[in-house]
Amino acid sequence: LDLFLPDSRGFETFTQVHAQAPQVPIIVVTASDDEALAARVVREGAQDYLVKGQFDGDMLVRIIKYSTERKRLLAKLQEQSRGLQTTARRLRTITMENVDGIVVVNRNGETRFANPAAESMFDPNGDDTLGKYFRSPVVTGDSVEIEIPAEVQEKAVVEMRVAEAEWDGEKAYVASLRDITRRKQMEEDLKRTTEELKETVSELEESKKVIEEQNNLLSDLSLRDGLTGLYNHRHMNEVLEQEFSRAGRYGTDFSCLLMDLDYFKEVNDAFGHAFGDFVLREFSTCLQRHTRISDDCFRYGGEEFLVLRPSTDVHGAREAAEKLRKFYEQNPYCQGTRSVTVTVS
Numbered sequence: 001l002d003l004f005l006p007d008s009r010g011f012e013t014f015t016q017v018h019a020q021a022p023q024v025p026i027i028v029v030t031a032s033d034d035e036a037l038a039a040r041v042v043r044e045g046a047q048d049y050l051v052k053g054q055f056d057g058d059m060l061v062r063i064i065k066y067s068t069e070r071k072r073l074l075a076k077l078q079e080q081s082r083g084l085q086t087t088a089r090r091l092r093t094i095t096m097e098n099v100d101g102i103v104v105v106n107r108n109g110e111t112r113f114a115n116p117a118a119e120s121m122f123d124p125n126g127d128d129t130l131g132k133y134f135r136s137p138v139v140t141g142d143s144v145e146i147e148i149p150a151e152v153q154e155k156a157v158v159e160m161r162v163a164e165a166e167w168d169g170e171k172a173y174v175a176s177l178r179d180i181t182r183r184k185q186m187e188e189d190l191k192r193t194t195e196e197l198k199e200t201v202s203e204l205e206e207s208k209k210v211i212e213e214q215n216n217l218l219s220d221l222s223l224r225d226g227l228t229g230l231y232n233h234r235h236m237n238e239v240l241e242q243e244f245s246r247a248g249r250y251g252t253d254f255s256c257l258l259m260d261l262d263y264f265k266e267v268n269d270a271f272g273h274a275f276g277d278f279v280l281r282e283f284s285t286c287l288q289r290h291t292r293i294s295d296d297c298f299r300y301g302g303e304e305f306l307v308l309r310p311s312t313d314v315h316g317a318r319e320a321a322e323k324l325r326k327f328y329e330q331n332p333y334c335q336g337t338r339s340v341t342v343t344v345s
Contacts, residue, residue, distance in 0.1 A: 002029045011040065018045045025071035027063060038234070042222075047071060054301070058273055066226040070218060077214055084207050091200045098193055101158070101177030104167050105134045112167055118177055121148065121158070138162050138173045145180065161194055165201050174198065225299040227277060228284035236298040236306060243308060254310045255317035259324070261303040262343045271338055279333045279342055290327060291320075 018026060025047045030037070042048070047067035055063070101118030105111055111134050114122070136146040143161045158177045165174045176194045223235040231239070243254050261267075261283065268276040280303065287297050287305065296308045307324075309317060325344055332341040 011037070014041055014046065015044065023071075023075065025064075025067045027067055058277070062226045066221070070221060073214065073218055077211060077218075080207065080211060084204065084211075087200060087203065087207075091197070091204075094193060094196060094200075100189070100193060101175075102193075102197065103134065103175045103177065104165070105138050105173045105175060106167070107171055109133050109138070112172060121177060134175075136160065138175055140164055140173065163194060163198055165198055166205060167201075174201075228280055228299050230284050230288075230305070231296060231298045233298065233301055236296075236300065236308075239296055239298075239308060243310065252311055253313045254308065255312040255314065255320075257307040257309065257317060257321050257324070258300065259305045259307070259321075259344045262345055264303040264342065267340060267342060271340065275335060275338060278335050279340075282333055283328070283342070286327070286331070287324070290324060 014026065014028060022045070026045065027048045027050060028038075028041045028046045029050045029052060047070055048063050050060070050063070098115060098117060101121045102113075102115045103111060103118045104113035111132050136144075140162045143159050145157050146160055148156045148158065157180050159180050161176045163174050165172050174194070174197055176197075223231055225232045240256075246252065247254050261279070264276065264279075267279060284297070284299070284305070287307070291297060291307055292309070294310055298306045298308070300306045307320075309320060312320070328342065328344045332339045
């Protein structure tokens with residue numbers, strides 16, 4: 001979507017298109033290298049932001065590919081989220097409208113949850129039971145009978161079944177409570193309710209982990225260059241700003257190594273862009289292997305790369321740069337029958 005065409009109204013055009021077709025991945029193209037505008041359109045739903053004259057056809061194809069994949073992953077996450085919401089509503093209906101009492105008790109015996117049936121069973125006056133000590137020992141295994149004392153309501157005996165579960169990240173027990181006089185009519189419902197409750201809680205926890213992993217993956221993809229896997233130029237600016245601030249605050253050193261592949265255009269002309277992409281990927285892989293864990297590697301643009309080295313003075317940076325220069329000088333790139341040495345400056 002070109003924001004600087006004669007009939008375009010800039011950011012307003014983007015918001016209108018995105019509102020009418022939210023499922024379509026949008027890549028914004030503009031003539032202005034405006035970082036603020038780039039951040040705004042990406043924040044509002046664009047997949048990427050390109051400046052005219054700073055990308056070629058191959059780069060555009062790769063960007064479209066990764067933008068489409070990110071949009072597909074986002075749609076999948078939204079679908080899973082809707083599924084979780086449906087499951088949560090079903091669970092709430094099961095627990096809140098069930099005629100059986102359902103109580104969640106932690107390892108200290110404190111009540112963490114009680115549905116309306118359990119509330120009326122133990123506190124008919126409407127007092128909140130959360131945080132209070134549960135009246136009976138909670139032990140997994142066969143069902144047990146417990147007495148509800150007369151001061152709460154008319155003396156009654158209920159059957160209690162207990163299962164282990166996880167609640168708010170800690171070990172807990174789910175207790176299902178039923179008046180013994182209704183046992184024959186409600187026995188099957190009790191078993192079904194308890195099992196479904198256990199399965200739903202476990203399913204919710206597992207789905208939460210999957211969503212967190214996919215969110216982390218999407219977040220990482222937005223920070224990385226699609227071809228090399230290194231951090232991209234936009235993330236580089238953010239990290240540099242943070243490092244400048246840290247160095248100023250604590251008086252520490254840091255260095256940047258800016259590297260350029262020598263005569264890379266001739267490699268593309270002689271062997272083709274596919275081999276050129278292979279060289280860029282191999283260069284990036286070797287760069288990560290031959291830098292420290294604390295270093296950050298970025299694709300600055302095209303065949304230019306930057307290594308940020310925290311706690312490194314000028315002397316240390318020169319030594320590191322010379323080691324990298326010699327490594328690339330002594331190790332050619334080989335693919336099939338093709339082999340070429342590409343030095344760096």
